[in-house]
Amino acid sequence: MKADERRELVxxxxxxxxxxxxxxxxxxxxxxxxxxxxxxxxxxxxxTKEALFLAVxxxxxxRLLMAFRTALAGDADAVTAGxxxxxxxxxxxxxxxxxxxxxxxxxxxxxxxxGSDPEIGARARAGFLQVYRFLREEAGMSPDEVHSFLxxxxxxxxxxxxxxxxxxxxxxxxxxLLDTALPTKLDFLLSLEP
Amino acid sequence: MKADERRELVxxxxxxxxxxxxxxxxxxxxxxxxxxxxxxxxxxxxxTKEALFLAVxxxxxxRLLMAFRTALAGDADAVTAGxxxxxxxxxxxxxxxxxxxxxxxxxxxxxxxxGSDPEIGARARAGFLQVYRFLREEAGMSPDEVHSFLxxxxxxxxxxxxxxxxxxxxxxxxxxLLDTALPTKLDFLLSLEP
DNA sequence: GTCTATACCCAGATAGAC
DNA sequence: GTCTATCTGGGTATAGAC
Numbered sequence: 001m002k003a004d005e006r007r008e009l010v011x012x013x014x015x016x017x018x019x020x021x022x023x024x025x026x027x028x029x030x031x032x033x034x035x036x037x038x039x040x041x042x043x044x045x046x047x048t049k050e051a052l053f054l055a056v057x058x059x060x061x062x063r064l065l066m067a068f069r070t071a072l073a074g075d076a077d078a079v080t081a082g083x084x085x086x087x088x089x090x091x092x093x094x095x096x097x098x099x100x101x102x103x104x105x106x107x108x109x110x111x112x113x114x115g116s117d118p119e120i121g122a123r124a125r126a127g128f129l130q131v132y133r134f135l136r137e138e139a140g141m142s143p144d145e146v147h148s149f150l151x152x153x154x155x156x157x158x159x160x161x162x163x164x165x166x167x168x169x170x171x172x173x174x175x176x177l178l179d180t181a182l183p184t185k186l187d188f189l190l191s192l193e194p
Numbered sequence: 195m196k197a198d199e200r201r202e203l204v205x206x207x208x209x210x211x212x213x214x215x216x217x218x219x220x221x222x223x224x225x226x227x228x229x230x231x232x233x234x235x236x237x238x239x240x241x242t243k244e245a246l247f248l249a250v251x252x253x254x255x256x257r258l259l260m261a262f263r264t265a266l267a268g269d270a271d272a273v274t275a276g277x278x279x280x281x282x283x284x285x286x287x288x289x290x291x292x293x294x295x296x297x298x299x300x301x302x303x304x305x306x307x308x309g310s311d312p313e314i315g316a317r318a319r320a321g322f323l324q325v326y327r328f329l330r331e332e333a334g335m336s337p338d339e340v341h342s343f344l345x346x347x348x349x350x351x352x353x354x355x356x357x358x359x360x361x362x363x364x365x366x367x368x369x370x371l372l373d374t375a376l377p378t379k380l381d382f383l384l385s386l387e388p
Numbered sequence: 389g390t391c392t393a394t395a396c397c398c399a400g401a402t403a404g405a406c
Numbered sequence: 407g408t409c410t411a412t413c414t415g416g417g418t419a420t421a422g423a424c
Contacts, residue, residue: 003389020310024219027417038391043419109307113300113355116214125356129367136367143374147349150371154348155341161307162319173323173330177344180337197407221399232409237401 007045010035014042014056019103022110023053023120054123057111060104061127065134067094072139087139088149095153096182102160109157155181201239204229208236208250213300217247217308248317251305254298255321259328261288266333281333282343289347290376296354303351349375359387 001009013035017026028049032039046052071094072087098105111124135146159165159181167174195203207229211220222243226233240246265288266281292299305318329340353359353375361368 001389006389022216022218022308024216025308028419029417039417040392040419040421041390044390049418106307109352112352113303113307114216114219115355115357115360121357125358125361125368128352128356128358129361129365129371132367132371136370143370147371147374148345151342151345151349151375154352155345158303158306158322158348161309162322163309163315164319164322166309167319167323171323173326174319176330176337177323177326177341180341181345195407200407222401223399233399234401234403234410235408238408243400 003045006037010037010042010045010052011056011059014052015060015101015107016103018053018056018110019106023114026053028052050119053107053111054119056107057120057123057127060108061130063101063104064098064108064131067098068134068139070094088141088145091135091139092149092152095156099156099160105157106161109161197239200231204231204236204239204246205250205253208246209254209295209301210297212247212250212304213297216304217314220247222246244313247301247305248313250301251314251317251321254302255324257295257298258292258302258325261292262328262333264288282335282339285329285333286343286346289350293350293354299351300355303355357387362387 010031014026014031017030017034020026021030026049028042029039031052032042035042042052043049046055068091071090074090078090108124108127111120112128115121115124132146132150135141135149136143141149159178164174164178168178169175204225208220208225211224211228214220215224220243222236223233225246226236229236236246237243240249262285265284268284272284302318302321305314306322309315309318326340326344329335329343330337335343353372358368358372362372363369
């Protein structure tokens, strides 16, 4: 297998593991096992564990923005065709779609709360602002709309991180909360639980 | 010094460090140094690092609910006195107040995204639902109101975790975002940055 | 391009003195 | 109650073979 393919393979595996256990909690060995390669080889490809995590963040942000752009483009088509959908509905749906890659959003989330780390924090802040600017400038949302959208997103991320769906039919409060927060996409989210 | 005082002292220090570096990223030695005691003594008091973190979560949730209850009580007084304030405004203000203890909210946040951990995840979910029930039952919010309140809270936590305020006067997007998300309390938040 | 073997360090926990 | 000294495990990174 070529270097680029292996790299992408490892990045995919790393995204899952980092999302599950966080930056520090993840061992390069766990990533290696998930990718089916040896631990030293993971290090060899990326240099250090930190560089690997930064690459994961990079890729996650690319994918996030890509998904939003696609949703936005589909929206333009819909508008042209005289259909009702508005930008932020489409983009919101795109975000819900991303929940399927739990590792992607959770890896980002783990990066977000490590703001005091010199390298990771800097990249995480820049990434968050990149998303902010996209929503403001390309998606044309107002500051208040972006604010609500991001708040909604952070709650969804947190609920996914909490594995709240595991309590869906064990606790009425969990059920009510999830029903309110995820009017659609709920059955899908529940299907992710073990 | 008595055991209880030391315990509280260490818990306070631990809350700060866990909030900064997360559960796995925190060493018991860093906590010990922050508390001014020896590393083995920290372990001695709580048994294990995990037990220490669980105690930090416990204490953080207690304080959070305490702050909400106090706000709610003040609200009842205000209502009696014929003043305008509504429950969720007061409670929202109480939450903003809590931002002063960055470690408290961030330790909770770190717990929230470790939902897959058997012990920590279980406690974090239970704690989150405890807050949910308080807002529904004691504060009398509707499901939608709780949902919005929690979304807002998760965004604030994330912005604090990101140290977004550090970019306030370096990046117009950061400024706009913080101005929107924190109409009040902003100067205070900024004063926390190094 | 990928592995095995291993060096080295660091962190959590224990033993035991004061 | 609190410390110093230390054992032990596990994790990143390197060396070097194939």
